[in-house]
Amino acid sequence: MKDTRRGAETLELASESSLAINKCGLQGKFKIWCLQFMLIPKHLWPLLVYDICSTTVDAIEAKINKYTRKWLGVPPGLSDVAMYCRKAKLKFPMECILEEYKYMRQSQITHHVGGI
Template identity: 60%
Template sequence: MLIPKLLLPVLVYEISTSTVESIEGKISRFTRKWLGVPPGLTDVAMICRKAKLRLPLKSIVEDYKYGKATLMTMFEDSEDPAVRSIQP
């Protein structure tokens, strides 16, 4: 529920990938503390979609990159020439 609310401003405004990575690190740290897992548990174990024990967690950085790519495609494939000429 937090990620969609977080991603909209991140996609609209110019925020660097390193900033999004630091936000994900902070969220990951608090999530680990809340779940009570050891700090050595990797992000792969928490975000993996193919593991037998899957947690309903998503990577914010992956969603950020996917959202930016979608935004670029929407600008490039727009019917309106004014929108198509925008250089994000």
């Protein structure tokens, strides 16, 4: 199976999973917990295994951000920097899928080059 197809499958899974969490009867903070500890790790695995382009990862991030903002009750115009900054005094303990993807890819390249 081609990796482009895996990218589309991962994007569809992100949409379905986010919608499923949104439909459950939990409060927003518990939906964020489900996102952070169940959904994001589930999506990071295919991104690590398959060669999925960063535009697909960006689309996955956009789908998830739509629901994240809704569950947190923040305005849609809130910057991603405000949501994912790790150095701010007031920060959300959340991971940005795109940043994690870039970090994983860089680690793979560094590890592969270092092993030669």
